[in-house]
Amino acid sequence: METRTEKLPTxxxxxxxxxxYGLSVAAHLLASDVPTMAFGRPMESWREMPSRMYLKSVxxxxxxxxxxxxxxLDRYCRGRGVAAKEPIPLDFFIEYGQWxxxxxxxxxxxxxxxxxxxxxxxxxxxxxxxxxLEAARVVVAIGVRQFAYWPEFAKDLPASLVSHTGxxxxxxxxxxxxxxxxxxxxxxxxxxxxxSDEGAEVEVIARKPVVWIKRVLYQRGGPVSRLLYPxxxxxxxxxxxxxxxxxxxxxxxxxxxxxxxxxxxxxxxxQWLRPRxxxxxxxxxxxxxxxxxxxxxxxxxxxxxGTTREVDHLMLGTGYRPDMRKIPFLDTSLQQDLVxxxxxxxxxxxxxxxxxxxxxxxxxxxxxFGPICRFVAGARVAAQQVTRRAADLx
Ligand SMILES: Cc1cc2nc3c(=O)[nH]c(=O)nc-3n(C[C@H](O)[C@H](O)[C@H](O)COP(=O)(O)OP(=O)(O)OC[C@H]3O[C@@H](n4cnc5c(N)ncnc54)[C@H](O)[C@@H]3O)c2cc1C
Numbered sequence: 001m002e003t004r005t006e007k008l009p010t011x012x013x014x015x016x017x018x019x020x021y022g023l024s025v026a027a028h029l030l031a032s033d034v035p036t037m038a039f040g041r042p043m044e045s046w047r048e049m050p051s052r053m054y055l056k057s058v059x060x061x062x063x064x065x066x067x068x069x070x071x072x073l074d075r076y077c078r079g080r081g082v083a084a085k086e087p088i089p090l091d092f093f094i095e096y097g098q099w100x101x102x103x104x105x106x107x108x109x110x111x112x113x114x115x116x117x118x119x120x121x122x123x124x125x126x127x128x129x130x131x132x133l134e135a136a137r138v139v140v141a142i143g144v145r146q147f148a149y150w151p152e153f154a155k156d157l158p159a160s161l162v163s164h165t166g167x168x169x170x171x172x173x174x175x176x177x178x179x180x181x182x183x184x185x186x187x188x189x190x191x192x193x194x195x196s197d198e199g200a201e202v203e204v205i206a207r208k209p210v211v212w213i214k215r216v217l218y219q220r221g222g223p224v225s226r227l228l229y230p231x232x233x234x235x236x237x238x239x240x241x242x243x244x245x246x247x248x249x250x251x252x253x254x255x256x257x258x259x260x261x262x263x264x265x266x267x268x269x270x271q272w273l274r275p276r277x278x279x280x281x282x283x284x285x286x287x288x289x290x291x292x293x294x295x296x297x298x299x300x301x302x303x304x305x306g307t308t309r310e311v312d313h314l315m316l317g318t319g320y321r322p323d324m325r326k327i328p329f330l331d332t333s334l335q336q337d338l339v340x341x342x343x344x345x346x347x348x349x350x351x352x353x354x355x356x357x358x359x360x361x362x363x364x365x366x367x368x369f370g371p372i373c374r375f376v377a378g379a380r381v382a383a384q385q386v387t388r389r390a391a392d393l394x
Contacts, residue, residue: 014135022141065380185267188317235264
C-alpha cells in the first residue's frame with residue numbers, strides 16, 4: 001500500500017481509540033485547546049457486544065467525561081427529551097456515546113492505527129489506510145477487548161466448538177444448541193441468560209459460587225446511600241471510596257493495591273439479572289473444566305468434580321487480561337523502552353509511561369490506578385491527568 005504522509009498541527013496529541021476513555025480524554029484535551037486527533041470507530045467495542053445486553057454499572061457511574069459535565073447522561077436525557085433507563089440498555093448507551101462524540105469530539109478519524117514508533121520530538125503513527133502522521137504525544141485508549149483470556153485447554157479447539165463471550169453480537173445462532181458457559185461474572189451470567197432467552201439449552205460452570213451484588217442501602221437512596229456509595233460505585237462499601245480515589249490508591253504498596261483490586265472486581269452478577277438466571281439455568285459451581293476434546297462434532301468436557309458433559313459449544317466468560325506486550329502497533333524499540341510490570345505499563349501520576357509523551361488509559365492503567373480503570377467511571381480522572389500534562393507542556 002502506498003504510504004502518504006499527512007501533517008497534523010504541531011504539538012498534536014493523538015488519541016488511539018474512540019471508546020469512553022478515548023472520547024473523554026479527547027474532550028478534555030480539546031477543551032484545553034490542545035491540538036488533538038482521536039482515531040478509531042466511535043464506541044466500536046460496545047457495538048460488538050450482544051445487542052440485548054444491559055450495562056452492569058449504575059447511572060451515576062456511566063457518563064463519559066467532559067470538563068463541565070455538559071455532556072453527561074443526565075444532559076443527554078434532558079437535551080433529547082428521553083427518560084433515564086436503569087439498568088441502562090446497550091443500545092441506549094451506544095446512542096449516548098455517539099451523541100457525546102458529536103458534541104464533545106466532533107472530529108474523529110475512524111482509521112485504525114497500525115504502527116506507533118518514535119520520531120524526533122514525538123511519534124510517527126501509521127494508519128491502516130496507508131497514511132502516516134506525526135504527533136507530539138500519544139494516548140493509548142484501546143480498551144481490553146483484544147486481551148480476551150482463553151484458558152490453556154481451549155486454545156487449540158475449533159471456533160465452531162468454543163468461543164469467548166466477547167466474540168458475539170447475536171446469540172440467536174445457538175437456538176436449539178446445548179451451550180456450557182464458563183465463569184460467574186456478569187458477562188458469563190448475562191450471556192447465559194440471553195442464550196437461554198434465545199432457546200439454547202444452557203449450563204453455567206464456575207469455579208466459585210455465583211454471587212449477586214446486593215447494594216441494599218444503595219437502593220434506599222438518601223444521605224446514607226450517598227455516604228456509603230460514591231457515584232463511581234466500584235468496589236464494596238468501605239473499599240469503594242478508595243477505588244474512587246485512584247491518585248491516592250496509586251501511592252499504596254503494590255500488594256495492598258492488588259488485594260483491593262481482587263476484592264473489588266470479584267466475579268458477581270447484577271441484582272436485576274438474578275431472576276433471569278436463578279431457577280432457570282442450571283449452575284454447577286465449585287467446579288472447573290480441566291480438559292475439552294472434540295467428539296463426533298460436539299465437545300466433551302471433563303470437569304474437576306469427575307463428571308463429564310457433551311455440549312455443542314463452550315462459551316468462555318473468562319474475562320480479559322490486559323498485556324501491553326501484546327499491543328500489535330507499538331514498534332519493537334518502543335516496547336523495549338517501556339518499563340512494564342505483570343504486562344501493565346508502569347505509569348506516573350499523569351498516566352504517562354516510561355517513554356515520555358506516551359500515555360495509557362483504561363484497563364492498561366489498572367495496575368497503577370486500581371479497579372476504577374476497568375470501568376467508564378475511571379475516564380474522568382484519566383482525562384484530567386493526561387490533559388494537565390499535555391496542556392502544561394504544550
Ligand atoms: C461485555 C462487557 C460489558 C461491560 N459493561 C460495563 C458496564 O456496564 N459499565 C462499565 O463501566 N464498564 C463495562 N465494561 C467495561 C468496559 O469495556 C469499559 O468500561 C469501557 O469500555 C472502557 O472504555 P475504553 O475506551 O477503555 O475501551 P473500549 O470501549 O473498548 O474502547 C476502545 C476503543 O479503541 C479502539 N481501538 C483498539 N485498537 C485500535 C487501533 N489500533 N486503532 C484505532 N482504534 C483502536 C476500539 O475499536 C475501541 O473502540 C464492560 C465490558 C464488557 C466486555
